[in-house]
């Protein structure tokens with residue numbers, strides 16, 4: 039059954055346990071011990087204070103420096119991304135110049151709206167991509183690696199740029215993530231990893247091998263409780279992200295993200311605290327480094343010394359080969 043567009047109401051059909059805590063940018067050792075190793079979400083303020091992007095990345099500036107780049111964006115009829123199972127899909131992937139994308143995602147007062155691609159009321163998302171950062175090195179130079187990740191960190195960077203109303207449905211990632219809010223606002227619902235049985239992942243085994251397997255089957259704002267009875271016990275933490283906030287989403291925590299106003303978030307993926315985050319970062323490394331460079335990587339060294347990680351890697355490889 040097709041998932042419905044989000045309701046325009048504050049009521050949600052699951053229990054709210056409270057809000058994600060907030061702290062000022064902590065030292066590396068504190069952040070790793072209290073949050074990464076404890077697998078506990080938190081909103082950090084001040085992490086982006088030294089990022090040129092925070093002041094410089096107005097929508098006009100981005101259009102001026104990157105407007106000519108072309109890449110994939112996703113248009114959705116009902117605001118939901120990605121709904122892999124609905125046929126016909128509410129989404130369409132489109133190649134588009136970034137200047138046109140910005141006109142659609144961030145309508146400016148006094149500008150004639152462009153004709154819709156699918157239908158009036160559609161939303162548009164540049165969905166977790168790095169191509170702008172690769173094409174315009176000056177953009178990457180406006181980002182910094184947060185000090186709380188430690189001196190050796192090289193987190194994988196992706197951009198998420200969305201019009202109001204975009205919703206990334208509930209899923210979990212294997213890596214730890216920072217969602218750094220550079221422009222606009224988002225609401226995030228977080229469910230801890232122990233609630234997998236209430237959230238009905240599409241993949242039968244943990245960890246799911248791809249985005250599809252790591253997504254819930256439940257339309258969490260309009261749940262079918264006959265099909266998914268345990269969902270009635272699901273309990274979430276709530277978080278409002280505003281410009282300058284950084285949300286730490288720990289490895290394997292379920293999250294749904296709703297864009298409240300036109301938004302640009304930088305996602306930083308990194309390892310620590312869980313085996314799955316180490317494996318996720320390794321698979322990113324495999325894409326970026328030559329085999330001879332990999333042997334000295336700390337995550338590869340840890341993998342070779344740790345039978346649990348080795349076993350998890352073999353299980354994931356076996357799954358991918360099937």
Ligand SMILES: O=C(O)CCC(=O)C(=O)O
Nearest residue numbers: 198206211215217295305
């Ligand atoms: O911001 C979004 O829409 C989704 C981001 C996300 O899923 C993540 O940072 O892991």
